[in-house]
Amino acid sequence: MAELTSMMNIGEEMSKKLKTIGISTSGELIQTGAKQAFLKLKETYPRVCLVHLYALEGAIQNMQYNNLTEETKKELKVFSDFLKT
Numbered sequence: 001m002a003e004l005t006s007m008m009n010i011g012e013e014m015s016k017k018l019k020t021i022g023i024s025t026s027g028e029l030i031q032t033g034a035k036q037a038f039l040k041l042k043e044t045y046p047r048v049c050l051v052h053l054y055a056l057e058g059a060i061q062n063m064q065y066n067n068l069t070e071e072t073k074k075e076l077k078v079f080s081d082f083l084k085t
Contacts, residue, residue: 002026009055009065017045030060035079042083050080 004015007026021040023029029037034056041048051065053076058065068076 004029007059008062009059014052014055017041017048020044026059029056034060034076038080039083050077053080 004010004018037056038053054065
């Protein structure tokens with residue numbers, strides 16, 4: 001399996017955080033999904049924000065996170081906002 005840092009939007013810092021929650025490869029991130037990975041990150045790192053969720057989804061879709069569709073961004077924002085309540 002490929003290293004996390006080989007994925008778009010995943011730098012060293014994000015890679016280290018993902019590894020602390022049990023996601024060590026690109027395949028594991030893809031299998032886990034952006035929302036589930038974000039939820040796990042949020043439990044360990046409460047300061048992660050919506051941009052992190054966008055970055056995870058972008059990595060899974062192999063695109064820069066700012067190129068996600070508006071529909072995808074809206075869906076992810078709703079999910080992120082739900083976690084705040």
